[in-house]
Amino acid sequence: MFTSSVRPIPVDQVEAFDHDVDVLVVGFGCAGASAALEADAAGAQVVILEQRSGGGGSSALSGGEMYLGGGTSVQRACGFDDSASAMEAFLLAALGPDCDPEKVRLYCENSVAHFDWLVDQGVPFKDSLWPTPTWVPPTDDGLMWMGEKAFPFADLAVPAPRGHRVTADGFGGKVLMDVLCRRVSESTVDVHVDTVALRLVVDGDQVVGVVARHFDTTVTYRVRGGVVITTGGFADNKAMLAEHAPALVGLPVNSDGGDDGRGIALAQAAGGAVRHMSAGQVGISLIPGMAVRGMVVDDRGRRFINEDVYPGLIGQAALFKHGLRVWVILDEEAFEAVPEVERWGVRPHHVAETLAELEAEIGMPDGSLVSTVGEYNRHAENGDDPYFHKAPEWVRPLRSPFAAIDVRRGIVPPEHGGSSGGAEVFTIGGLRTSTEGEVFDLDGRPIPGLYGAGRATSGLHSWGYISGTSLGDGTFFGRRAGIAAARRSSTSAE
Known part of the structure; x- marks a missing residue:
């Protein structure tokens, strides 16, 4: 699975350490940057290890x-009242059964x-506000709906748009x-690029280094506070x-190519527990404006x-229940109603x-679309979908005239060089952590000196997903992990 061992090394087997730091952050995406900034602000000596030649990671390729x-x-500027309790009710329902209620509550209360x-x-x-369903608005609007108005969520909490999009061209x-x-470069944080964490260093049950x-040189780090x-x-x-998420095998991956799971494995080898490893986000290859x-x-x-x-929930249902053998059915009026820039x-x-001709072209059972669309239209005459x-x-x-779009043929997002081939996926399961980012062992106890945040952890999620709960979760709990590791460093120094 890996080209070198991930087993931890006892500290007495390390002859000498090349660096001595308070907090060592492994990975320089949004979670790592946030952890480092907060640890630095708390007065800790911080180093980031990044396997690439610079920061960004998969976070930099996301929709934002x-x-x-x-x-x-x-939200207020766009005329929406919202509350932490309404946000919490939505996320508890949307993120799937067994999502982490303590994390969800804390995240919403401090949003x-x-x-x-x-x-x-x-x-x-x-x-x-961008008002209609989409993956990424074709404008630079800063707020978007993420399915909050849809059934069953609108019955559980007062709907409000909560997708905050970072202002960008694309x-x-x-x-x-x-x-x-840029904020990291302005801080006292040191960034060691082209550097891959191979093994944790342990002293008994404590993580004390990496x-x-x-390149071809082994580098050792002694850590006083914590490894994040x-x-x-x-x-x-x-x-x-x-091994863990076979339903995602063979599908294109939404990442920078470096989501290799080594950080998860390092923590597991030191006794770390995991949650929801089979869960994944499914960016299905359909245009939300056409589907809706x-x-x-x-x-x-x-x-x-x-x-x-939210279209990601369509994607999860399509993949996990129907193997992505799904079609978008629409008519000429529906297709033309979607602005070309969104297509x-x-x-x-x-x-x-005719529907009979369409189902025959697709290869669906005789009468299937005729029955489905006929029943849909019967109620749609009254604006109803019972x-x-x-x-x-x-x-x-x-x-x-009617039309059909085969989802498995993929789409080409404007910032990608090729088709997504039915869906683009990423994992959302990972290390089991506390609200402070502490990695739990199999007995449910924090492993001293070991923290995690971002997609290396199970975060807020169970088997559901909403756009923005990766960047939001990663930055929020990354900050908390950085603060906790810095606090442990100051405590151990006393």
Whole structure:
């Protein structure tokens, strides 16, 4: 699974240490940057190890959405009242069964303060709303809906848009990481690039250091406070993926290519526990604006979800329950209603005057689409969707000519060089951590000196996902892990 051992090394087997630090952060994405900045602000001597030649990681390739709420200045400027309790109710439902309620509550209660911290770092957000379903707005609007108005979530909490998008021309992750990398460069944090963490160093049950490799040279670090693992998930490690999340095997990966799971394995080898390792985010290859105006069906012509939910939840249902054998069915009016800039070049793969002809072209059972669309249209005449409760604003009868889009043929996001091939995935399971970022062992006790944040941990999530809960979770709990590691350093020095 790895080309070298991940087993920890006893401290008495390390002849000498090349560096002596308070806090060592492994990984320089959004979680690592946030951990380092807060540890530095707390007075700790901090080093970041980064296997690439600079910071950014998968965070820099993301859309730049951050799930924040509770009454941020952007929400208020756009005319929305929100509360931490409403945000919490939504996330507890949307992130899946057995998500971490303590983390969700803490994240929601401190969401406004975390937004303000990001703004203080220089992260830009625009006071404007993109109103319709999309993956990434084609504008620089700073607020977007993430399915909060959809069934069943609108019945559980007062809806408010909480997708805070970093202001950017295109995907905003690069802007976020430009800001955080600049703040790190302005701090006293040292960044050691082209350096891979190979093994943890332990003294009994405590983590006290790291053995790393810088090109062909072995480098050792003694750590007084804590090692903070922020190395991302494991979607790029085919063996690890097959072992823990086989449903994601063979699909394109949404990462920078470095989500190899080594940070998770390092912690596991030191006794760290994991959670929800089979869970994944599924960026399904459909255009949300088309899906919501039509319908999504399986290969037997059956709807299986309300199309106005967050599209990642459509993707999870499509992959885990239907093997991505799904189609978007729409008519000419629905297709034309989607602005060209939002279509990402997607055109129908089949067009027919009748539903019988369309289902025959696709290869669906005789009468399947005729029955599904007929029943949908019968209720849509009254603006109703009694089967899946899609919001009335998106419900209308579909009329000839009809079209079908095969999701498995993929789409080409404007900032990607090729098709996503049905879906792009990443893992959302990982190390089990406390709200302070402490990595728990198999007995549920914190491993002294070991912390984690970001996609290397299970974070807020269970088997559900909402855009912005990676960057939001990573920066928020990265900060807390950095503070906790710095505090332990100051305590051990006394």
